[in-house]
Structures are given as structure tokens and as C-alpha cells.
Amino acid sequence: MLSITEEFYALNNTSANYQKYVLISNFLLLTTTSTILPVEFHLSLSSLNDTSSISVTPLSITSLFCFLGVWFNIKGSRDFVKKQIAGECNSFATALRPAKLSAKQVVYLYNSVLIPKLEYRMQVTHLSAADCYAATRSIRSLVKHKANFSRTFPNPILYLSQALGLINLSSHLIQCHVNNLFLMANFSTPLIQHLFIYRLLLIQFRFLIPISPLMVDDWSLWSTMNAFKCDYIACTLASMISTPFRLQHAHFSSTFPDLALPGHTPLYTCMSPHVFKACLKVLWKCHLYYLSQLITLSGSHLVSWTAYQTTYIAQLTDKRGRSFPHKWYMDLKANTTLPNSHDLLYDRYVCSLSTASSVTLIPGATTTQKNQRWLITLDKNDAPLFGKQLSVQPKKDTCMIVHWTSDCLSSPSDVIRFRPYSGCNAHVLFPSADKYTAVPPRCTFKISLLKSLILPTDYERIRQSTMEVVSPYSWADLSITVVSYYRRFNILPDFSSSSLVVECDSAVASPLGELPILSSLVPLLLGSHYRFYTDGSLINLDTPEVSMGWSWVQLIYDAGYLNSIAAYAYGTIHSQAAIDGLSLCASSSYSNSRLYYKTTNFELWASIERFIHTKRLTVFPVKVKGHDGNYWNEFADSLANSAHHSDTAPLLPATAYTSSHNVRLMFDNVICESNPRRFLKLYSQATFLKDLLSLKRFQFVYCLSNKDDYIVDWELTWFALNFSLAHDASFQASHAARHYTFKFKLFLDDLPLLEKLKITRSDLYIDLLTCCSCRDRMEDLMHLILCSKCRPVMHQIFQTYQNHLFSKLREAGELADIDPTLMLRKLSSFSC
Incomplete structure (x- = not known):
């Protein structure tokens, strides 16, 4: 290959720089401390190549190299990726620290510029949450520095989208990896689906997991193994264990088989x-x-x-x-x-009793090359298979046999009689058969000794005149023993290409086909067609009684009469409750609910599309404008509205709107039809808010059991924290930055008051210190507001805020043509 490369360079009048050649090999067990000698390659001389040899110094297997923009490491270590991530974050922080940027600008650059770069470098690598936390330490320090926060400032407020919105690297990577795995499992190309199944089988076989890897609840047993750390799918599934999300098989088919192996108690x-x-x-x-x-x-x-x-x-x-x-x-x-x-x-x-057999046979694994035996096993169709042993491969536990056939299945109560077989599809040519038998075999192939039993017969040797061999047992006597022994080891995953390369089963019925919506189809006249009208309705969105209805109207337009109608209630109330629960953690708004239902509607139409392709229908979709007087569209709308209160409207089954997926995402045993990445992001935001509320500052929140007593208005809180006054001569950008910092420190009780400093820096501040102004009170937040020495200054600050608030309310009242006097009088009556 190098010789051809040199000839190509000669034809193009170019030359190669051999110093830039990269040679990497796992055959050379090199370390970073050993002396690495160059490797010489001898080239073939020709009219276009006059270079006889090339010397290239190989890299150590612990070194990393880049090829076509992708970084590789032969040793398979994650350390080089970890160093790359930490290096990128450190260089980013070093470059932005001296720049005159606000905290929000730094967060924007990090989220928009650095995160995609880190995501690219870690697209096939999993790092633990601790590794990601350590790698991004410089970024958090930079953001806190730009926002004038202390280093002990709580990190959850940095990650909340309602506050600073800094992307958490660990959560972001879990979102990316789970979303990639979900898309891989449900890829439209059959080849990718087969590769996904093949990888699941490899995980089963490598880690001795008899169930589907998607069903494993705890990966801690394998998490320390090198084979596990190098397996992308296994690491992705393990990363989901810390969350309520799971991937689940939606259905099984010829292209997506059930991976559970027979048996009990792994x-x-x-x-x-x-x-x-x-x-x-x-x-x-x-x-x-x-x-x-x-x-x-x-x-x-x-x-x-x-x-x-x-x-x-x-x-x-x-x-x-x-x-x-x-x-x-x-x-x-x-x-x-x-x-x-x-x-x-x-x-x-203890397991259930097995049906015992009166016949006991010796396992075929005990046979040797010297004592050739008659063996019985099962074929791929679980039919009995007989043969005479030729040669044994003890290291592989296999054996070559001469195939003989029998009609024992047609007469199971008669003694087994088998005869020579002329040949079958399983025949494997065995040239050295003459060494073991004087009679040339007609059909030979290989079987497993671990799945074979020695069968007693009346002839132990095959002669030229041997045309029939008889066993003293019938198939009825041996079936229980043979089948149970064969299936005892019949749980090895089949990695052959024939079991994976299967044509797409177009005959698999869509779950929509099981619904009665198309139950009354009638033959169409030539040139005629069906016409369908669909509509949906959503009621009680902000209440626990949230409900969604869906309707289907089917008619033959030329005939002018209805052919079929149906109304369904949407059966995902529990799923909606899960979505709303996550949304409520971060905000009291239900705005995400509408987005969720829109996404679910997309999933429903994806199922309808699959149903159309399965039935080979020709469909022309037309968007009908709502409430424009179209009779059939209005009729579909009324049906959808009636689905909420009708006792006869069935629930739309989950299999109907997830039928286009082989693997579906579950959240606390609830099907997630929405975008997995968006749903995972919403969950991580709820987790960050939970971490924030676990701070001592917000312990009072857990004492509120009644929603009506919940005095924290999160929407108003986030608005107040993020609100920034317009800059003018008296309120400049530096003032706005200090004001922004003060609000967050006040919100998190992080102001550098004496009582706070006594806790954080007990080595510098003793308990006897009091307010530096009045000298007779402990300096906490309440005293800072009520201190007699600071009261005029604090009153001036509050008065400034009140004047600004009142001016804005008057402006809003003029725009809305509403008199704000009553509201101003109420606000001015507050003691604060």
C-alpha cells in the first residue's frame, strides 16, 4: 500500500512528509516510558517509485491520535478524553477571564460554543458525574467571578434555566446518549435495527445476562469491568439507572425478537x-x-x-x-x-418439579476419539437427529457425525430405526472421513457434544451391508430426556448473520388496525375514494381532570353518506400528570403541557403513517381550516368533544400511538411519547430545583403541605431575579451588575453578613463580634434592614424602589386605560 502511495505521489508531482505519518499498533506492547524504536517498511521499486524504504516511529498504545477529525486510543482508555475535556474548559476559562463580559454573556458563549465541542468529543465516551464536575470546575469559577458571587455560592442556581441557565455537562451528556440510543433502536433502516439487536446480544453473551439488557435494573456488578467501560450501549443503559427513565421493548417481531433466554434465577x-x-x-x-x-x-x-x-x-x-x-x-x-x-x-x-423419564442416557461429552458412539440430539426445528461419531474436537466440545435418518416422529411408540441418509442442507464435506470409517459417508456435519446423548443400538460399527440400525428405545421413551438435556444448554445467543439479516416483516399489523375505525369498509367504485376527517379536543388543562379526545369520521364522498365514525378518549392522563409534575417543580405554569400534547399528536400521526404504508394506501392529506363551515369537519369536532363525557368512547391504547417504535421511553412506568431529549432536560431542571430547595435557606418549603398555602410564587421570583433596569446616567451597567448580584445573594442568603461569616470563616470572625454600626446587635439580614444607624440609608433605597414601581404601574395603567390608584394605595400601606 505504501508503494502504491509513493507511485500516486509521483504521478501528481507531490511528495509525502514521512515525519507526519502515524503508526499505531496493539501488537507492540509499548508504554510511555519505554524506548520506542522506528519501524522500517520496505517498498517495491518501480518506474514511478525510487524509494526503497520508509522509517516510521510508532506511537505508544497509551497515546492518542486524530484521524479525520476523530480521536482514537488503542488502549481504549477514557483518560485521554477526560484530559481533552478538562483542557478545553481550562483554555476557555483562561481566554474569557480577562475579557469584560457579564455572567450572562459567559454562559451564552459556554452553552453555544463550548458545549457542542465537548459533546462532539464525548459522543462515544461516558464520563461519570464526578469527572464532568471536576472538568468544568474552571467554568463554574469563571461564571461566579463574573457575577461577583462567592466560591461557596450554591451550584444549582447556576444550572437552572430560570436563573443563569448554565448547562450541566453530566446531565447534558446523559440526554445526548439516551436520545442517540433511542433513535438507534427505532431507526427506520433495517440494517441499523439489526445492528442494535446484535449489540444487545453481545452484551448478553459477554456479561452472562440471560434477560434483555434493557431490563437490567442494576449495572453495578459490571460497571468496574474494562469490557463494560468500552461498551457504549451498556454504559448508556447504566447511566439511566440514576433517573426514573427506562428503555422498554414495545413489541416483538421477526426483526426485533424477544431476547429473554429460558430459565430462572440468573x-x-x-x-x-x-x-x-x-x-x-x-x-x-x-x-x-x-x-x-x-x-x-x-x-x-x-x-x-x-x-x-x-x-x-x-x-x-x-x-x-x-x-x-x-x-x-x-x-x-x-x-x-x-x-x-x-x-x-x-x-x-426451588423450582417446579420436572416430568421424570424412566430412561437415562450418558452425555455425549464423555465420549472420546477411541470409542466411537451413536449420538442423538435435536436439529434447529427441535426434531430428533441421529448420527455415528467420526471425529471429536475436545477443546471445542464438538463432533463430526455421519447423518442417519428415522421416522420415529410418525410412530413415536415404536422402537427407533434409522437408516443412512443421502444428504441434506446441513451437510459439511469431511475429506478426512476415510481415516475413521471404511464406509464412505454420504452426509456429514458437526454437532455439539454438550447437547448430545449416547444412544444404545444393536450395531456399534457400520459395515458395507449395514442398512438399518435399531435402538431398544422408542422416541416416546427418550423425548423427555433428550429435549430437557438439549434445552438445558440451548441458551447461547445466536450471532449468526442468518438470524439477524431478516427482511422487514411487512405483514406485521399496526395496532391501529385493531381499532374499529375501519371496521365498516365497503367496496369502492372505480375512480371513487374514501375521505377521512380527524379532530381533537383538550379540556381541563390546569386541573387534575385534564382530558383529551380524538375522533375519526370516514365516508365515501361520492355516495354522500357516512361509512364509519369513531371517538376515543386519550389514555395518557398519568403521563400528563408526570409531565405537569416536572413542570410544576420549576414553575407554576402549565405552558409545557400544550407543547407535550402537540408532540404526542406527532407520535399519533406517525402511527397512522405506518398504518398507511402497511395497508399500501394512497393518501392525500389536506388541512381544513377550523370553524369555516365545513360540515364534516364540524362533525368530527363535536365527536372529539363528546369523547370526554361519553361512556362508550374507548381509551386510545398506548400501543396505537407508540406502534412506530420498537423501543419506547418510560418514566416511572409511564410511556413517554414526547421528544426524549426535551423530556430528559425537563427532568434535570426539576432535579436542580430540588437540590436548590434542599438548601437550609428553603427548608420552610417542605413544611407547606397545602398547595393553597404555598407562598412561593416562582414565576414572580424568577422575574424579579432576572429583571434589569434600563441604563441611564444614574444607573449604569456596573450598577446593574452589582444589583443583579445583590438580588441573587439576597435570594440565597449569601450576603457577607457577620453572622454568615462566623459560619463560613470561623477562623477570622469570632462570636463576640456585633454590628459595626450600632455595636449592640448581631448583624443578620433582619437587623441590616432594621438597624437604627442604617435605617435612613435603607429607607432611601426602599423609597427609590417604591417610586420606580409606582411610576411603572402608572404607565401600565395609562396604556390599559385603568386607574391604578387603588393598587397604589394598597401597596403604599405595607409597612415595608
């Missing part, structure tokens, strides 16, 4: 965490996922180590031929069985 729930992680590779090789794989057929006892070694998995001896119980088995036995009870399980681990 091993990681009944083993010590450190033992499970230490023995993960051993359990992985043994294909052990569930405790039920190690329970006897009676369901009450753990399989003994001797039985497990000889019956389930052979070749567990050491170099001296000894076989001791593995560490994982001893830990499992200690956690699941009663002491001195001969492997009797605790009641919580």
Missing part, C-alpha cells in the same frame, strides 16, 4: 459479586446463565460437583488428573443450599 443474583466477576470467563465457556441449569430434575437440590463433572461437562481435570470443585461452584453452593443438607436448596431457589 447466576449473578445468587453468587458473590467478586466471585462472579472473577469466574466470568469460566462460566462463559460453560454457557452457564441460570441457576436452573444446575438443579436436579426434582427441582429441590443443586447438582453435585461429581455429577456435574461426569455428566454435564467432561474434561475438567487438571494436569495430574485430579478434579476439584471450581471456585464459582463452591460460592454458588454456599449461597443457594442449606448447610449440611446434601445440596438441598433454599425455598426461594
Whole structure:
């Protein structure tokens, strides 16, 4: 390749700078302290290339390099990304600190310029909340410095959108990663969906998780493993555990199968965490996922180590031929069985009794190359499969067999008779078969010894004249034993391309098709068409009785009569309550509710669009202007309004408006139809306000149980904190900045009063210090207002505020043509 590159440069009359070549390899186990020697590449000489060799000094695997704008690290460490993020934040803070910018301007630059850059660098990397907090320390310090806040100023007020609005890096990255994962799972391209399923299967197989990774509630067991830290999807799912949000399978189909494996009691729930992680590779090789794989057929006892070694998995001896119980088995036995009870399980681990079989067969894993046996197993259709052993691959627990067939399924009560098979689709050519048999086999393929049993027969050897082999057992005798043994290890995820590359199942019915809205379709005349009118209504928005109705009118326009009508009540009241609860945390306004319903309407139409494509309909959407006299549109509107009070209007099922998604977002077991990123942002804002209210300054809020007694008007509070007077000769920009700082310090009880300084700096301020003006009172906030020495100054300040407020009220009264005298008289009567 380098030779071709040199010839290309020669054709274009250019040359390469070999000093800029980057060579990285995981084969060279280099460290940052070792001596790195250059690697020489010998090139092929030609008429266009006269360079015989090139020397390139390789980078250490711990170093990072950039290729096409993306940074790579062969070691897979997060440290280089962490250093990049911290470096970007520090350089940003260093550049803006000497600039004459206000706090709001710094926040704007950080949110608009730096956050997209950090998001790009961390698009496939997860950092903990502590790492993000440490990386952005310089940004918080800069904002507090520009706003003249102290370093101990509470951080939640920085992140609230109603206050400074600084983006929290950790919360922002969770929003990005969860939104990306949601879009990936519901991507319109089948290839991306197959890749997502494949990645979930890999997570299952790598971490021995027998259920879907979307259903795992605690990732702490795997969070310290290097394989977990390098897995983007696993880290994203783990980051959601700290929130009420979960991703959930909406439905299962041929393209999005159920990933749950058969069995009960996953091993990681009944083993010590450190033992499970230490023995993960051993359990992985043994294909052990569930405790039920190690329970006897009676369901009450753990399989003994001797039985497990000889019956389930052979070749567990050491170099001296000894076989001791593995560490994982001893830990499992200690956690699941009663002491001195001969492997009797605790009641919580006992499973239901299995149907016992009177026939006991020896596992195929005990066979060797010397004693060739007849084996029985199951094919991919769970039908019995018979064959004569040829060669054994003990390290892989597989075996090549000669395929023989039987009609035991048609006569299960008769003894099994099988004959040579001419060939099937599973046939794999085995050229070395002549070494093991004198009769050339017609059909050979590979099977797993872990899923095979040795079958007794009347002929142990195949001869030229052998045309039929008989077993003393019938399929009815063996079916329970064979099927239970085969399925005992039939939980290994299938990563073959054939199981993933599946054509899109166009026959999957849309949930809308289950609704009775299209139940009365009639044949159309040539050139005619159906016409549909839809409408919705929303009532009681600011109350717990919020309700949404939806209607559908269907008619054949040429016929002039109704073909079908339907009215539905929207069944997401609990979801709306969750949205309103989050909104109420940050504001008393329900403005976000309307936005939520608009987004939900989009989800509903996405389901309708999928229904149209499934039924292969031709649709021409037309927007009808509301209340313009259109009879059918008005009729649909009246139906939507009647859905709120009609007992016959069914609830619109959740599957109808989420049918376009394979994976849906859940919030406290409530389906979220809105934009995941917007919903996550709203939740993080509510969390910041909760952190703010947990400060000692606002402890009184938790004493208010009645909403009517809730004396904090958050809308007025945020307006007062963010309000800035117009600049003039007497009130300049510097005055406005100090006024802005004073309001927030007053709001958070962060003014540098003596009583406050005694707590924060007890080494400098002793308890005996009093007000420096009157000398006889403790200087707290109330005394600052009522101090006899400061009263004239404070009265002048309050009088200035009152005059300004009254002038604004008079201006507003003139514009609204309302006399403000009554309001001014009421305000002037207040003692403050």
C-alpha cells in the first residue's frame, strides 16, 4: 500500500512528509516510558517509485491520535478524553477571564460554543458525574467571578434555566446518549435495527445476562469491568439507572425478537459479586446463565460437583488428573443450599418439579476419539437427529457425525430405526472421513457434544451391508430426556448473520388496525375514494381532570353518506400528570403541557403513517381550516368533544400511538411519547430545583403541605431575579451588575453578613463580634434592614424602589386605560 502511495505521489508531482505519518499498533506492547524504536517498511521499486524504504516511529498504545477529525486510543482508555475535556474548559476559562463580559454573556458563549465541542468529543465516551464536575470546575469559577458571587455560592442556581441557565455537562451528556440510543433502536433502516439487536446480544453473551439488557435494573456488578467501560450501549443503559427513565421493548417481531433466554434465577443474583466477576470467563465457556441449569430434575437440590463433572461437562481435570470443585461452584453452593443438607436448596431457589423419564442416557461429552458412539440430539426445528461419531474436537466440545435418518416422529411408540441418509442442507464435506470409517459417508456435519446423548443400538460399527440400525428405545421413551438435556444448554445467543439479516416483516399489523375505525369498509367504485376527517379536543388543562379526545369520521364522498365514525378518549392522563409534575417543580405554569400534547399528536400521526404504508394506501392529506363551515369537519369536532363525557368512547391504547417504535421511553412506568431529549432536560431542571430547595435557606418549603398555602410564587421570583433596569446616567451597567448580584445573594442568603461569616470563616470572625454600626446587635439580614444607624440609608433605597414601581404601574395603567390608584394605595400601606 505504501508503494502504491509513493507511485500516486509521483504521478501528481507531490511528495509525502514521512515525519507526519502515524503508526499505531496493539501488537507492540509499548508504554510511555519505554524506548520506542522506528519501524522500517520496505517498498517495491518501480518506474514511478525510487524509494526503497520508509522509517516510521510508532506511537505508544497509551497515546492518542486524530484521524479525520476523530480521536482514537488503542488502549481504549477514557483518560485521554477526560484530559481533552478538562483542557478545553481550562483554555476557555483562561481566554474569557480577562475579557469584560457579564455572567450572562459567559454562559451564552459556554452553552453555544463550548458545549457542542465537548459533546462532539464525548459522543462515544461516558464520563461519570464526578469527572464532568471536576472538568468544568474552571467554568463554574469563571461564571461566579463574573457575577461577583462567592466560591461557596450554591451550584444549582447556576444550572437552572430560570436563573443563569448554565448547562450541566453530566446531565447534558446523559440526554445526548439516551436520545442517540433511542433513535438507534427505532431507526427506520433495517440494517441499523439489526445492528442494535446484535449489540444487545453481545452484551448478553459477554456479561452472562440471560434477560434483555434493557431490563437490567442494576449495572453495578459490571460497571468496574474494562469490557463494560468500552461498551457504549451498556454504559448508556447504566447511566439511566440514576433517573426514573427506562428503555422498554414495545413489541416483538421477526426483526426485533424477544431476547429473554429460558430459565430462572440468573447466576449473578445468587453468587458473590467478586466471585462472579472473577469466574466470568469460566462460566462463559460453560454457557452457564441460570441457576436452573444446575438443579436436579426434582427441582429441590443443586447438582453435585461429581455429577456435574461426569455428566454435564467432561474434561475438567487438571494436569495430574485430579478434579476439584471450581471456585464459582463452591460460592454458588454456599449461597443457594442449606448447610449440611446434601445440596438441598433454599425455598426461594426451588423450582417446579420436572416430568421424570424412566430412561437415562450418558452425555455425549464423555465420549472420546477411541470409542466411537451413536449420538442423538435435536436439529434447529427441535426434531430428533441421529448420527455415528467420526471425529471429536475436545477443546471445542464438538463432533463430526455421519447423518442417519428415522421416522420415529410418525410412530413415536415404536422402537427407533434409522437408516443412512443421502444428504441434506446441513451437510459439511469431511475429506478426512476415510481415516475413521471404511464406509464412505454420504452426509456429514458437526454437532455439539454438550447437547448430545449416547444412544444404545444393536450395531456399534457400520459395515458395507449395514442398512438399518435399531435402538431398544422408542422416541416416546427418550423425548423427555433428550429435549430437557438439549434445552438445558440451548441458551447461547445466536450471532449468526442468518438470524439477524431478516427482511422487514411487512405483514406485521399496526395496532391501529385493531381499532374499529375501519371496521365498516365497503367496496369502492372505480375512480371513487374514501375521505377521512380527524379532530381533537383538550379540556381541563390546569386541573387534575385534564382530558383529551380524538375522533375519526370516514365516508365515501361520492355516495354522500357516512361509512364509519369513531371517538376515543386519550389514555395518557398519568403521563400528563408526570409531565405537569416536572413542570410544576420549576414553575407554576402549565405552558409545557400544550407543547407535550402537540408532540404526542406527532407520535399519533406517525402511527397512522405506518398504518398507511402497511395497508399500501394512497393518501392525500389536506388541512381544513377550523370553524369555516365545513360540515364534516364540524362533525368530527363535536365527536372529539363528546369523547370526554361519553361512556362508550374507548381509551386510545398506548400501543396505537407508540406502534412506530420498537423501543419506547418510560418514566416511572409511564410511556413517554414526547421528544426524549426535551423530556430528559425537563427532568434535570426539576432535579436542580430540588437540590436548590434542599438548601437550609428553603427548608420552610417542605413544611407547606397545602398547595393553597404555598407562598412561593416562582414565576414572580424568577422575574424579579432576572429583571434589569434600563441604563441611564444614574444607573449604569456596573450598577446593574452589582444589583443583579445583590438580588441573587439576597435570594440565597449569601450576603457577607457577620453572622454568615462566623459560619463560613470561623477562623477570622469570632462570636463576640456585633454590628459595626450600632455595636449592640448581631448583624443578620433582619437587623441590616432594621438597624437604627442604617435605617435612613435603607429607607432611601426602599423609597427609590417604591417610586420606580409606582411610576411603572402608572404607565401600565395609562396604556390599559385603568386607574391604578387603588393598587397604589394598597401597596403604599405595607409597612415595608
